[in-house]
Amino acid sequence: MLKINKINKNFKDKKILKDISLSLEKGNCYGLFGNNGVGKTTLTKIIFNELSKSSGEIELDNLEQKNIDFRDWYFFTENNELPNDISVRNFIEILVNINLLSKQEYNNRVNYLASIFDVKKYWKVKIKNLSAGQKKLLSLYACMLFKPKIIFFDEPTANLDIKNKTIILDVISKLKSEDTIIVIITHLISEVMQLIDHVIIMDEGQITYNKKFNKSDDINEIFNKYSSNNAEEIKNSLEEYMNEK
Numbered sequence: 001m002l003k004i005n006k007i008n009k010n011f012k013d014k015k016i017l018k019d020i021s022l023s024l025e026k027g028n029c030y031g032l033f034g035n036n037g038v039g040k041t042t043l044t045k046i047i048f049n050e051l052s053k054s055s056g057e058i059e060l061d062n063l064e065q066k067n068i069d070f071r072d073w074y075f076f077t078e079n080n081e082l083p084n085d086i087s088v089r090n091f092i093e094i095l096v097n098i099n100l101l102s103k104q105e106y107n108n109r110v111n112y113l114a115s116i117f118d119v120k121k122y123w124k125v126k127i128k129n130l131s132a133g134q135k136k137l138l139s140l141y142a143c144m145l146f147k148p149k150i151i152f153f154d155e156p157t158a159n160l161d162i163k164n165k166t167i168i169l170d171v172i173s174k175l176k177s178e179d180t181i182i183v184i185i186t187h188l189i190s191e192v193m194q195l196i197d198h199v200i201i202m203d204e205g206q207i208t209y210n211k212k213f214n215k216s217d218d219i220n221e222i223f224n225k226y227s228s229n230n231a232e233e234i235k236n237s238l239e240e241y242m243n244e245k
Helices: 040-047 088-098 103-113 132-146 162-175 219-226 231-244
Strands: 002-011 014-024 028-033 055-060 073-076 150-154 181-185 198-203 206-212
Touching (some): 014 206, 028 040, 040 150, 088 132, 103 132, 198 219
Parallel strands (some): 028 181
Antiparallel strands (some): 002 055, 198 206
16 A cells, blocks of 8 residues: 655745645556646655655555655656657666566567557657657556556546557556556546546645545536636636626
8 A cells, every 4th residue: 555644845935735645555546636736746756756745754565655666666757757868769778777677578578568659660769759649658668568566647648649548548457457556647537537446636735535436426526526616717707808898
Protein backbone atom coordinates (compact mmCIF):
# COMPACT_ATOMS: atom_id res chain seq x y z
CA MET A 1 0.00 0.00 0.00
CA LEU A 2 1.16 3.51 -0.86
CA LYS A 3 0.30 5.93 1.96
CA ILE A 4 0.32 9.70 1.51
CA ASN A 5 -0.13 11.34 4.91
CA LYS A 6 -0.81 15.05 5.50
CA ILE A 7 1.25 16.33 2.56
CA ASN A 8 1.60 20.12 2.39
CA LYS A 9 3.44 22.16 -0.23
CA ASN A 10 4.11 25.89 -0.06
CA PHE A 11 5.61 28.11 -2.74
CA LYS A 12 6.72 31.25 -0.90
CA ASP A 13 3.54 32.43 0.85
CA LYS A 14 1.14 30.41 -1.29
CA LYS A 15 -0.15 27.05 -0.07
CA ILE A 16 -0.40 24.71 -3.06
CA LEU A 17 -1.25 21.46 -1.25
CA LYS A 18 -3.19 21.34 2.01
CA ASP A 19 -3.05 18.23 4.23
CA ILE A 20 -3.35 15.69 1.40
CA SER A 21 -3.91 12.17 2.75
CA LEU A 22 -4.51 9.12 0.55
CA SER A 23 -4.09 5.35 0.67
CA LEU A 24 -3.53 3.68 -2.71
CA GLU A 25 -3.93 -0.09 -2.69
CA LYS A 26 -2.49 -2.67 -5.07
CA GLY A 27 -4.89 -4.06 -7.63
CA ASN A 28 -6.73 -0.76 -8.10
CA CYS A 29 -6.87 1.85 -10.85
CA TYR A 30 -7.48 5.34 -9.47
CA GLY A 31 -8.77 8.38 -11.31
CA LEU A 32 -7.20 11.60 -9.98
CA PHE A 33 -9.39 14.40 -11.31
CA GLY A 34 -9.51 18.16 -10.94
CA ASN A 35 -9.39 21.38 -12.92
CA ASN A 36 -6.09 22.83 -14.10
CA GLY A 37 -3.94 24.28 -11.33
CA VAL A 38 -5.49 22.43 -8.38
CA GLY A 39 -2.23 20.61 -7.53
CA LYS A 40 -2.51 17.19 -9.20
CA THR A 41 0.85 17.26 -10.96
CA THR A 42 2.57 18.90 -7.98
CA LEU A 43 1.31 16.09 -5.74
CA THR A 44 2.49 13.46 -8.22
CA LYS A 45 5.99 14.96 -8.45
CA ILE A 46 6.20 15.00 -4.66
CA ILE A 47 5.16 11.35 -4.53
CA PHE A 48 7.90 10.53 -7.05
CA ASN A 49 10.40 12.57 -5.01
CA GLU A 50 10.91 15.04 -7.88
CA LEU A 51 9.70 17.92 -5.69
CA SER A 52 10.28 18.41 -2.00
CA LYS A 53 7.28 18.57 0.32
CA SER A 54 6.86 21.23 2.98
CA SER A 55 5.56 18.65 5.44
CA GLY A 56 3.98 15.21 5.60
CA GLU A 57 4.99 11.61 5.02
CA ILE A 58 4.94 9.10 2.15
CA GLU A 59 5.35 5.35 2.71
CA LEU A 60 5.22 2.24 0.55
CA ASP A 61 4.45 -0.93 2.52
CA ASN A 62 5.72 0.83 5.69
CA LEU A 63 8.94 1.86 3.93
CA GLU A 64 9.77 5.57 4.20
CA GLN A 65 10.00 7.54 0.97
CA LYS A 66 13.78 8.03 1.25
CA ASN A 67 14.22 4.23 1.20
CA ILE A 68 11.84 3.46 -1.69
CA ASP A 69 13.32 1.88 -4.84
CA PHE A 70 11.71 3.94 -7.60
CA ARG A 71 12.86 1.55 -10.32
CA ASP A 72 9.52 -0.25 -9.87
CA TRP A 73 7.65 3.01 -10.54
CA TYR A 74 6.80 4.80 -13.77
CA PHE A 75 5.55 8.35 -14.36
CA PHE A 76 3.89 8.59 -17.78
CA THR A 77 4.31 12.32 -18.20
CA GLU A 78 3.06 14.81 -20.70
CA ASN A 79 5.36 15.17 -23.70
CA ASN A 80 7.23 18.22 -22.43
CA GLU A 81 8.81 16.07 -19.69
CA LEU A 82 10.72 13.84 -22.15
CA PRO A 83 14.43 14.58 -22.84
CA ASN A 84 13.99 16.18 -26.25
CA ASP A 85 17.63 16.52 -27.29
CA ILE A 86 18.58 12.84 -27.27
CA SER A 87 17.72 10.08 -29.73
CA VAL A 88 15.08 7.44 -29.11
CA ARG A 89 17.87 4.86 -28.90
CA ASN A 90 19.77 6.80 -26.23
CA PHE A 91 16.57 7.31 -24.24
CA ILE A 92 15.80 3.59 -24.19
CA GLU A 93 19.41 2.65 -23.41
CA ILE A 94 19.50 5.06 -20.45
CA LEU A 95 16.27 3.60 -19.06
CA VAL A 96 17.52 0.03 -19.55
CA ASN A 97 20.71 0.83 -17.62
CA ILE A 98 18.91 2.68 -14.82
CA ASN A 99 16.47 -0.20 -14.37
CA LEU A 100 19.22 -2.86 -14.59
CA LEU A 101 17.29 -4.73 -17.27
CA SER A 102 19.39 -7.56 -18.72
CA LYS A 103 19.95 -7.87 -22.46
CA GLN A 104 18.03 -11.14 -22.49
CA GLU A 105 15.05 -9.63 -20.68
CA TYR A 106 15.08 -6.67 -23.03
CA ASN A 107 15.19 -8.86 -26.16
CA ASN A 108 12.39 -11.07 -24.83
CA ARG A 109 10.08 -8.07 -24.48
CA VAL A 110 11.03 -6.10 -27.60
CA ASN A 111 9.22 -8.32 -30.12
CA TYR A 112 5.96 -8.11 -28.19
CA LEU A 113 6.26 -4.37 -27.73
CA ALA A 114 6.84 -3.77 -31.45
CA SER A 115 3.08 -4.18 -31.92
CA ILE A 116 2.58 -1.07 -29.75
CA PHE A 117 5.38 1.12 -31.08
CA ASP A 118 8.03 0.16 -33.64
CA VAL A 119 10.82 1.83 -31.72
CA LYS A 120 13.58 0.68 -34.12
CA LYS A 121 11.92 2.70 -36.88
CA TYR A 122 12.73 5.89 -34.91
CA TRP A 123 16.00 4.63 -33.38
CA LYS A 124 18.16 7.55 -34.57
CA VAL A 125 15.47 10.23 -34.40
CA LYS A 126 15.73 12.87 -31.68
CA ILE A 127 12.71 12.86 -29.41
CA LYS A 128 11.97 16.52 -30.19
CA ASN A 129 11.36 15.51 -33.82
CA LEU A 130 8.66 12.97 -32.96
CA SER A 131 5.00 13.89 -33.22
CA ALA A 132 2.90 14.27 -30.06
CA GLY A 133 1.37 10.85 -30.65
CA GLN A 134 4.74 9.19 -31.24
CA LYS A 135 6.12 10.69 -28.02
CA LYS A 136 3.21 9.26 -26.03
CA LEU A 137 3.66 5.84 -27.62
CA LEU A 138 7.39 5.99 -26.83
CA SER A 139 6.58 6.70 -23.19
CA LEU A 140 4.05 3.86 -23.22
CA TYR A 141 6.68 1.56 -24.76
CA ALA A 142 9.09 2.37 -21.93
CA CYS A 143 6.36 1.72 -19.36
CA MET A 144 5.57 -1.72 -20.81
CA LEU A 145 9.26 -2.54 -21.13
CA PHE A 146 9.89 -2.31 -17.39
CA LYS A 147 6.61 -3.72 -16.04
CA PRO A 148 6.42 -1.26 -13.10
CA LYS A 149 4.35 -1.91 -10.00
CA ILE A 150 3.25 1.71 -9.53
CA ILE A 151 2.25 3.77 -12.58
CA PHE A 152 0.97 7.34 -12.78
CA PHE A 153 -0.48 8.37 -16.15
CA ASP A 154 -0.59 12.16 -16.60
CA GLU A 155 -3.09 13.06 -19.37
CA PRO A 156 -2.41 9.81 -21.29
CA THR A 157 -4.96 10.42 -24.07
CA ALA A 158 -4.77 14.21 -24.47
CA ASN A 159 -4.13 15.50 -28.02
CA LEU A 160 -4.22 12.05 -29.62
CA ASP A 161 -6.21 10.64 -32.53
CA ILE A 162 -8.75 7.87 -31.93
CA LYS A 163 -6.35 5.07 -32.98
CA ASN A 164 -3.60 6.06 -30.55
CA LYS A 165 -6.11 6.74 -27.76
CA THR A 166 -7.43 3.21 -28.20
CA ILE A 167 -3.91 1.75 -28.05
CA ILE A 168 -3.09 3.57 -24.82
CA LEU A 169 -6.39 2.70 -23.11
CA ASP A 170 -6.01 -0.97 -24.14
CA VAL A 171 -2.48 -1.10 -22.70
CA ILE A 172 -3.57 0.51 -19.42
CA SER A 173 -6.27 -2.15 -19.18
CA LYS A 174 -3.64 -4.88 -19.69
CA LEU A 175 -1.36 -3.33 -17.05
CA LYS A 176 -4.04 -3.68 -14.37
CA SER A 177 -3.17 -6.56 -12.05
CA GLU A 178 -3.39 -7.64 -8.41
CA ASP A 179 0.06 -6.28 -7.55
CA THR A 180 -0.09 -2.99 -9.49
CA ILE A 181 -1.23 0.50 -8.46
CA ILE A 182 -2.36 2.66 -11.39
CA VAL A 183 -3.30 6.33 -11.14
CA ILE A 184 -4.75 8.20 -14.12
CA ILE A 185 -4.58 11.99 -13.95
CA THR A 186 -6.77 13.59 -16.58
CA HIS A 187 -9.45 16.14 -17.36
CA LEU A 188 -10.82 13.83 -20.11
CA ILE A 189 -12.78 11.88 -17.53
CA SER A 190 -15.25 10.14 -19.83
CA GLU A 191 -12.43 8.50 -21.81
CA VAL A 192 -11.05 6.56 -18.84
CA MET A 193 -14.10 5.74 -16.75
CA GLN A 194 -14.28 2.09 -17.80
CA LEU A 195 -10.79 1.58 -16.33
CA ILE A 196 -11.37 3.34 -13.01
CA ASP A 197 -12.06 1.53 -9.72
CA HIS A 198 -11.75 4.54 -7.44
CA VAL A 199 -12.29 8.29 -7.90
CA ILE A 200 -10.25 11.03 -6.22
CA ILE A 201 -11.13 14.67 -6.84
CA MET A 202 -8.85 17.57 -5.96
CA ASP A 203 -9.87 21.19 -5.71
CA GLU A 204 -7.82 24.17 -4.54
CA GLY A 205 -5.04 21.95 -3.21
CA GLN A 206 -7.30 19.64 -1.20
CA ILE A 207 -8.97 16.25 -1.58
CA THR A 208 -12.70 16.91 -1.84
CA TYR A 209 -13.85 13.42 -2.88
CA ASN A 210 -12.28 9.97 -2.36
CA LYS A 211 -14.49 6.92 -2.95
CA LYS A 212 -14.79 3.67 -4.85
CA PHE A 213 -16.41 4.20 -8.22
CA ASN A 214 -19.70 2.58 -9.10
CA LYS A 215 -20.01 2.38 -12.89
CA SER A 216 -23.68 3.39 -12.58
CA ASP A 217 -22.72 6.70 -10.92
CA ASP A 218 -22.79 9.92 -12.94
CA ILE A 219 -19.13 10.99 -12.81
CA ASN A 220 -19.87 14.42 -14.32
CA GLU A 221 -22.39 15.11 -11.57
CA ILE A 222 -19.88 14.02 -8.91
CA PHE A 223 -17.12 16.12 -10.45
CA ASN A 224 -19.27 19.25 -10.68
CA LYS A 225 -20.36 18.82 -7.07
CA TYR A 226 -16.86 18.42 -5.62
CA SER A 227 -14.82 20.80 -7.77
CA SER A 228 -14.99 24.53 -8.36
CA ASN A 229 -16.93 25.38 -11.46
CA ASN A 230 -17.06 29.01 -12.48
CA ALA A 231 -18.91 28.41 -15.76
CA GLU A 232 -22.03 30.15 -14.46
CA GLU A 233 -19.96 33.13 -13.29
CA ILE A 234 -18.34 33.42 -16.72
CA LYS A 235 -21.72 33.21 -18.40
CA ASN A 236 -23.14 35.97 -16.18
CA SER A 237 -20.10 38.19 -16.76
CA LEU A 238 -20.42 37.78 -20.52
CA GLU A 239 -24.11 38.65 -20.37
CA GLU A 240 -23.35 41.78 -18.34
CA TYR A 241 -20.64 42.76 -20.80
CA MET A 242 -22.95 42.32 -23.81
CA ASN A 243 -25.72 44.26 -22.09
CA GLU A 244 -23.35 47.15 -21.39
CA LYS A 245 -22.54 47.34 -25.10
